[in-house]
Amino acid sequence: MKAVVNISLKAGVLDSQGKAVHHALDSLNFNNVNDVRVGKQIILKLDETDKTKAMAEVRKMCEDLLANTVIEDYDIELS
Amino acid sequence: MKVTILQFPGTNCEYDTQYAFEKLGATTEILWHKADKIPSDTDLLVVAGGFSYGDYLRSGAIAKFSPVMKAVTRYANNGGKVLGICNGFQVLTEAGLLPGALKRNDGLHFISKHHNLKVIKNDNIFLKELACGDILNIPIAHHDGNYYIDEDGLKELEQNNQILLKYTDKDGNIKNPNGSVDSIAGVCNNNKNVFGLMPHPERAMESLLGSDDGIKMLKGFVSA
Numbered sequence: 213m214k215a216v217v218n219i220s221l222k223a224g225v226l227d228s229q230g231k232a233v234h235h236a237l238d239s240l241n242f243n244n245v246n247d248v249r250v251g252k253q254i255i256l257k258l259d260e261t262d263k264t265k266a267m268a269e270v271r272k273m274c275e276d277l278l279a280n281t282v283i284e285d286y287d288i289e290l291s
Numbered sequence: 292m293k294v295t296i297l298q299f300p301g302t303n304c305e306y307d308t309q310y311a312f313e314k315l316g317a318t319t320e321i322l323w324h325k326a327d328k329i330p331s332d333t334d335l336l337v338v339a340g341g342f343s344y345g346d347y348l349r350s351g352a353i354a355k356f357s358p359v360m361k362a363v364t365r366y367a368n369n370g371g372k373v374l375g376i377c378n379g380f381q382v383l384t385e386a387g388l389l390p391g392a393l394k395r396n397d398g399l400h401f402i403s404k405h406h407n408l409k410v411i412k413n414d415n416i417f418l419k420e421l422a423c424g425d426i427l428n429i430p431i432a433h434h435d436g437n438y439y440i441d442e443d444g445l446k447e448l449e450q451n452n453q454i455l456l457k458y459t460d461k462d463g464n465i466k467n468p469n470g471s472v473d474s475i476a477g478v479c480n481n482n483k484n485v486f487g488l489m490p491h492p493e494r495a496m497e498s499l500l501g502s503d504d505g506i507k508m509l510k511g512f513v514s515a
Contacts, residue, residue: 221394225439228397228470277356280349280385282392283439 213258215270216289219279220251254278266290292317292513295333297363297379299324299354304340304376304493311493311505312337317513324357329366335512336366338379340432340491350393350435351381360386372416373485374512377433380477380487389480389487390448391440396433397470403432405501406468408476408490409459412452415483420511426463427504429490431476436489438471438478445472453479456488 221227227249234248256273260266270288279286294312298305298321309319312335320330329336343354354360360382367373367388375383383389396402410418410425421427440448448454456477460466467474469489477488495505 225394226397226470228395228399228437232399277348277352280352280392282384283394 213260213263213266214291215256215258215266216291217254217256217270217274217278217286218251218289219254219274219284219286220249221283222285225283263290292334293330293332294319294335294337294513295330296321296337296339297324297359298322298339299341299343299357299382301343301345302339302341302378304378304491307491308337308339308376308493311496311509312513314496315506315510315513322359324354324359326359326362328362329359329371333366334372336363336371336373338363338373338375338382339493340377340379343378343382346378346435349385350378351383351385354378354382355386364388367480367485370482370484372512374417375485375487376493377436377489377491380489381435383485383487388485389478390444390453391438391472391478393435393489394437394439394470395435396437396468401432401434402436402468404430406431406490407459407461407463407466408456409463411454411457414452415455415479415486417479417486417512418455418508420514421507424463425507426459426461427492427508428461428495428502429492429504429508430494430501431468431490432494433469433489436469436471438475438489440472440475448475448478451481453481453483455479455486456490
């Protein structure tokens with residue numbers, strides 16, 4: 213089973229990288245962009261085949277290590 | 292007075308830190324991160340600056356799982372005096388021993404320069420020999436020094452006198468180099484035995500090198 217974890221700064225936490233990218237897009241005349249958030253993606257290959265168990269395990273990984281929940285949100289996609 | 296200085300793979304300020312505390316008359320020991328206990332004669336435990344584990348994932352995120360960190364947490368929870376400088380501050384926030392988190396600097400650049408700091412609170416074992424309002428010239432050198440805490444957390448820090456240092460100009464007016472909430476440069480925990488700061492007092496020990504204000508700050512750490 214594959215897990216794709218997307219991590220980004222929480223809404224309300226200023227994303228300086230997103231702001232810089234937004235500014236750069238603007239200067240390239242991509243003026244229809246309202247907001248940019250930059251995050252990171254972590255792709256895990258798991259031995260687990262049970263979706264519920266895999267989800268619980270990856271969620272624990274996020275809470276313990278992959279995300280800093282003081283400033284970051286995460287979401288998990290399993291396939 | 293015995294100062295124990297933690298060393299992770301990627302730590303690079305351990306010897307400066309050692310120099311600083313030995314100059315102040317302390318005996319020191321550098322402790323590799325595989326250790327499972329803190330030497331029992333330790334009076335002050337320092338998590339030194341650098342780039343532990345290459346700052347992979349997030350600054351300090353991997354170091355918090357080093358074997359020694361369980362002992363650090365026990366030491367801190369038993370009231371031991373712990374100081375985190377720069378990457379050490381990041382490690383202590385990641386480990387949950389200090390509140391908040393350190394984000395990428397607002398300007399996205401690595402900042403390395405001398406900066407002024409104002410002492411905000413001195414009712415703690417760390418800054419007790421300084422006066423509130425004292426200005427210190429201490430170098431900063433970080434990419435992820437943008438201190439973040441949510442509004443409720445900030446109120447708690449203020450109420451408990453946990454904000455110890457802020458970035459200012461030489462006259463004490465707020466001057467924020469990296470976007471930190473409330474221009475915060477250093478905080479302590481609720482019990483006031485764990486202190487973290489982004490600036491490097493151990494690099495301000497010789498006036499020949501730009502400032503010796505680090506002596507003023509650190510000498511209080513090694514007095515009883």
